[in-house]
Amino acid sequence: MLKMQRRTFLKASAATAVMSAVPLYFGFNDYKQVASEAPVKKIPTTCNGCASMCGLFAHIKNDRLWKIEGHPIHIKSRGRLCARGHGMAADLYGKGRVTGPMKRTGEETFEPISWDQAFKEIGEKLQGIINTHGGNSVMWLEHGVRGKFYADQFLDVIGSSNYVTHYSTCFSSKTNAWHHMAGGSLNGDHENSKYMIFEGRNFAGAIIPHGMNQITKAKENGAKIVVIDPRYSEIAKIADEWIPIRPGTDLAFRLGLAHVLITEKLYDKAFVDKYVEGFDEFWRVNKKYTPEWAAEISGIPVEKIREIARDLAKHAPQAFIEPGWHGLHCHYINSTQTAQMGVIVNALLGNFYKRGGLMPNANAPLGSLQIPDQFHPEKGPRIDGAGVEGEFLTVEPGRGIAHRVPDAIEAGKLKALFVYHFNPVRNAPDPEYQKKMKDAELVISINVDWNETSVYAADYILPEDYYLERTEAPTNVNGHISHDHPQVSIRQKVVNRLFDTKPLLDIMRGISNEMGYYLYDYTVEDQIAAAVEPLGITPERLKQAGTIEFPATVKPVFPENKGKPALGTYTGKIEFSIDLFRLDGKMGVPTWIPPMVMPNPDNKEEFRLIHGKCPWHSHHVTSNNPELMAITEKYDGTSMWINTKRANELGIINGDTVFVESDIAKKKVKVRVTEFIHPEAVWIPSAYGGFSKKLETAYNVGVNYNDFIPSMVEPYSGTTMSQEVVVTVRKESN
Amino acid sequence: MARYGLLIDATKCTGCSACSIACSQHNQLELEVNYNRLEFVEKGTYPNVKMEIVPLQCMHCDNPPCALVCPTQATYKREDGIVLVDANKCIGCKYCMTACPYDARQLNHSRVPEKCRWCPEILSKGEQPPCSSTCMNEVRLLGDLEDPNSELSKKLATTSTYQLIPEKGTKPRIYYVKK
Ligand code: SF4
Numbered sequence: 001m002l003k004m005q006r007r008t009f010l011k012a013s014a015a016t017a018v019m020s021a022v023p024l025y026f027g028f029n030d031y032k033q034v035a036s037e038a039p040v041k042k043i044p045t046t047c048n049g050c051a052s053m054c055g056l057f058a059h060i061k062n063d064r065l066w067k068i069e070g071h072p073i074h075i076k077s078r079g080r081l082c083a084r085g086h087g088m089a090a091d092l093y094g095k096g097r098v099t100g101p102m103k104r105t106g107e108e109t110f111e112p113i114s115w116d117q118a119f120k121e122i123g124e125k126l127q128g129i130i131n132t133h134g135g136n137s138v139m140w141l142e143h144g145v146r147g148k149f150y151a152d153q154f155l156d157v158i159g160s161s162n163y164v165t166h167y168s169t170c171f172s173s174k175t176n177a178w179h180h181m182a183g184g185s186l187n188g189d190h191e192n193s194k195y196m197i198f199e200g201r202n203f204a205g206a207i208i209p210h211g212m213n214q215i216t217k218a219k220e221n222g223a224k225i226v227v228i229d230p231r232y233s234e235i236a237k238i239a240d241e242w243i244p245i246r247p248g249t250d251l252a253f254r255l256g257l258a259h260v261l262i263t264e265k266l267y268d269k270a271f272v273d274k275y276v277e278g279f280d281e282f283w284r285v286n287k288k289y290t291p292e293w294a295a296e297i298s299g300i301p302v303e304k305i306r307e308i309a310r311d312l313a314k315h316a317p318q319a320f321i322e323p324g325w326h327g328l329h330c331h332y333i334n335s336t337q338t339a340q341m342g343v344i345v346n347a348l349l350g351n352f353y354k355r356g357g358l359m360p361n362a363n364a365p366l367g368s369l370q371i372p373d374q375f376h377p378e379k380g381p382r383i384d385g386a387g388v389e390g391e392f393l394t395v396e397p398g399r400g401i402a403h404r405v406p407d408a409i410e411a412g413k414l415k416a417l418f419v420y421h422f423n424p425v426r427n428a429p430d431p432e433y434q435k436k437m438k439d440a441e442l443v444i445s446i447n448v449d450w451n452e453t454s455v456y457a458a459d460y461i462l463p464e465d466y467y468l469e470r471t472e473a474p475t476n477v478n479g480h481i482s483h484d485h486p487q488v489s490i491r492q493k494v495v496n497r498l499f500d501t502k503p504l505l506d507i508m509r510g511i512s513n514e515m516g517y518y519l520y521d522y523t524v525e526d527q528i529a530a531a532v533e534p535l536g537i538t539p540e541r542l543k544q545a546g547t548i549e550f551p552a553t554v555k556p557v558f559p560e561n562k563g564k565p566a567l568g569t570y571t572g573k574i575e576f577s578i579d580l581f582r583l584d585g586k587m588g589v590p591t592w593i594p595p596m597v598m599p600n601p602d603n604k605e606e607f608r609l610i611h612g613k614c615p616w617h618s619h620h621v622t623s624n625n626p627e628l629m630a631i632t633e634k635y636d637g638t639s640m641w642i643n644t645k646r647a648n649e650l651g652i653i654n655g656d657t658v659f660v661e662s663d664i665a666k667k668k669v670k671v672r673v674t675e676f677i678h679p680e681a682v683w684i685p686s687a688y689g690g691f692s693k694k695l696e697t698a699y700n701v702g703v704n705y706n707d708f709i710p711s712m713v714e715p716y717s718g719t720t721m722s723q724e725v726v727v728t729v730r731k732e733s734n
Numbered sequence: 735m736a737r738y739g740l741l742i743d744a745t746k747c748t749g750c751s752a753c754s755i756a757c758s759q760h761n762q763l764e765l766e767v768n769y770n771r772l773e774f775v776e777k778g779t780y781p782n783v784k785m786e787i788v789p790l791q792c793m794h795c796d797n798p799p800c801a802l803v804c805p806t807q808a809t810y811k812r813e814d815g816i817v818l819v820d821a822n823k824c825i826g827c828k829y830c831m832t833a834c835p836y837d838a839r840q841l842n843h844s845r846v847p848e849k850c851r852w853c854p855e856i857l858s859k860g861e862q863p864p865c866s867s868t869c870m871n872e873v874r875l876l877g878d879l880e881d882p883n884s885e886l887s888k889k890l891a892t893t894s895t896y897q898l899i900p901e902k903g904t905k906p907r908i909y910y911v912k913k
């Protein structure tokens with residue numbers, strides 16, 4: 001290992017250790033020679049470093065991936081890629097990939113088998129399970145929604161309702177609220193905004209490169225940026241103001257904000273009269289939530305709450321509270337109400353379908369392959385209880401409750417489980433509980449690497465081609481950032497497959513043929529042809545371009561039909577109250593719900609554990625990448641943040657190792673003592689805590705918030721409530 | 735003849751390290767070597783705080799002490815001002831590492847003190863190297879200081895800047911935006 005002592009120009013504490021590893025590349029000495037000799041092929045495809053699927057060009061030299069660069073047209077990248085994207089691409093050659101089909105032989109041991117054997121054994125076992133327990137005992141669990149087209153066909157023909165995504169571990173409170181209240185989500189028009197609030201939303205940590213680019217550009221053009229977050233996150237670095245908030249009280253802050261907007265008559269009354277349903281019902285409840293009340297709970301001074309409300313109103317409609325994503329929307333028992341308040345405050349500003357406010361995504365009318373009708377057995381009720389009366393009626397059934405899967409197994413309802421492109425044993429709460437997944441009669445993990453779920457729960461691992469080795473059906477470029485022009489992009493193979501892996505379609509065909517279903521009688525090429533058909537372009541053109549942009553379809557106009565509001569809600573308006581919640585005996589409009597747990601202010605050792613992204617990892621999936629982990633090491637990325645004053649009280653100094661303990665776990669963690677965090681909370685990054693020994697670079701580096709939280713269900717949207725946990729922090733020596 | 739320079743607006747940097755990894759992959763660097771790095775500085779006390787981040791790399795000094803001390807002229811300045819290392823001439827004495835006040839160099843496996851080369855093959859095409867082109871916040875702008883019409887020259891003319899350790903007389907050609 002090579003260590004270098006770096007000098008600093010500023011008073012900084014740059015950690016300098018670097019990691020040793022086998023170099024993947026030819027050295028600098030050869031740079032010029034190789035650069036001049038080998039011709040470079042540039043092939044467009046899409047990134048898999050996170051769910052944004054940025055367009056990129058892969059540079060191929062000597063049939064080997066050399067580097068990637070952002071696709072200049074693709075709206076998420078516009079020529080730029082984040083560190084995670086660069087690292088993920090290099091993992092094509094990384095250690096940790098599963099090189100062929102595997103069958104479990106023991107605790108953490110597997111033997112390689114042939115694809116034929118895998119299909120035969122899995123087909124037989126599945127058929128047996130379906131014959132005995134019915135098709136509804138089978139579940140498809142995935143990150144979402146990339147396997148859905150294939151999964152749906154399979155679930156339909158066996159008669160299963162159980163398609164589940166990871167969304168309940170991530171953002172369901174938001175999508176649930178926006179779906180019911182506005183017919184779907186809108187996005188901040190960052191580029192044209194004059195005033196943006198990022199509350200629990202760190203665009204510079206959970207990066208979309210062009211999204212962040214638009215935000216910094218808007219700021220250069222004079223937009224004001226306010227970050228409200230218990231932690232000084234990466235986006236706070238470029239904000240005009242960072243306002244730390246007591247964690248778990250964003251709902252109170254937003255209720256108070258709405259109160260000011262209404263009582264000071266700052267809201268857009270004309271807009272509300274025309275486009276909002278349920279304002280009076282909301283106001284009856286909101287009347288009591290004065291800014292004084294909100295200040296008391298959130299710790300944000302009352303003048304500040306008033307000032308923000310006035311500033312928002314002054315810049316409206318070119319102002320918004322960023323609708324947000326994971327942050328706030330699966331963290332607390334009041335996350336759904338917090339999301340509801342996101343809709344309401346923005347609607348009060350009249351910023352829906354306004355430039356600089358909230359705008360929709362443009363969508364191209366992609367075609368889809370018509371699947372011939374098959375005989376479909378009747379399906380039973382969803383076994384995770386999502387949308388089921390008497391269980392979790394208000395949870396969106398299309399998404400399910402991913403983190404309660406072991407329950408369904410324990411209850412004997414779930415017998416066979418496909419896990420695709422998802423790692424719940426690491427990325428869902430309480431790994432020990434998640435490991436119980438292995439108690440199902442059959443668990444099939446379709447993933448690219450030896451992730452924790454494969455190692456601890458799978459009976460069979462069926463490795464998919466790496467994303468740079470496979471071609472997929474084209475998709476709309478969509479989500480999180482607004483744009484007027486529809487874009488379609490395609491992921492395509494840029495290098496030949498390195499190992500004995502297969503694309504998902506071939507895997508599903510292999511299994512279903514063994515079962516006698518013969519479902520997947522088409523190729524990806526057929527899917528591509530069907531997809532582009534309505535667009536008037538050829539598959540070849542799309543493959544050559546990678547991303548194609550079409551003429552604008554989005555205008556800053558509220559959708560209307562014959563002069564009447566026409567959102568995808570019952571009334572066509574923005575509905576401040578959610579009917580379904582009332583049917584279920586809950587409140588339809590948001591009202592204050594205190595966090596479920598609170599650290600005891602008299603106990604010096606108690607903190608709320610909060611978490612978030614760091615800019616160089618996509619949760620756990622990139623954490624086996626040597627270059628990204630070298631960055632982690634260089635900048636001390638795994639440390640838990642603790643407020644200086646609180647640390648002093650406990651005799652903790654920067655760099656100490658402490659014990660962090662919740663009801664379910666006790667772990668050793670290195671700390672960073674800092675002024676950059678609310679005194680009530682400790683913060684850990686969400687990328688680490690790998691415990692699969694087969695992912696050597698990630699193994700045993702740092703801890704993960706999921707280690708500390710039991711698997712709980714938020715009562716409205718079914719999320720994990722991943723910050724409803726109090727931990728004690730003690731110095732190692734005690 | 736072009737003479738290259740670099741403008742860094744550190745106030746926009748959010749510390750994502752995309753610049754570093756994109757550089758490493760373009761130059762096929764060993765894991766231990768990074769041509770650019772960041773320094774993070776916390777300022778203030780809760781809740782009135784500010785983070786500063788400064789991207790650092792070889793400054794391609796006009797008066798490069800590293801070249802001055804190199805006994806074999808392995809380190810040399812090109813006509814366009816780019817300072818390069820000829821690995822074949824390097825004897826691994828590390829004088830250049832000691833001489834560089836910016837700590838811009840790192841040893842590779844062959845014990846050659848490497849450093850940023852400003853990717854001349856890209857600059858000469860009028861394009862931005864990967865550290866700059868991949869940065870979502872457009873922190874870096876490279877260009878020709880001699881050409882008054884280059885984007886860099888135009889920006890420099892209207893921006894107030896500072897340089898690091900000017901008292902060493904190295905005449906660095908990286909300009910940091912002053913704000
Ligand atoms: S944001 Fe980063 S990781 Fe995500 S798709 Fe884009 S480049 Fe890849």
Ligand code: SF4
Nearest residue numbers: 747748750751753869
């Ligand atoms: S890519 Fe840009 S924002 Fe990211 S660390 Fe480098 S200079 Fe800073």
Ligand code: SF4
Nearest residue numbers: 792793795798800834
């Ligand atoms: S920054 Fe250091 S390595 Fe670069 S030219 Fe100047 S003295 Fe040499």
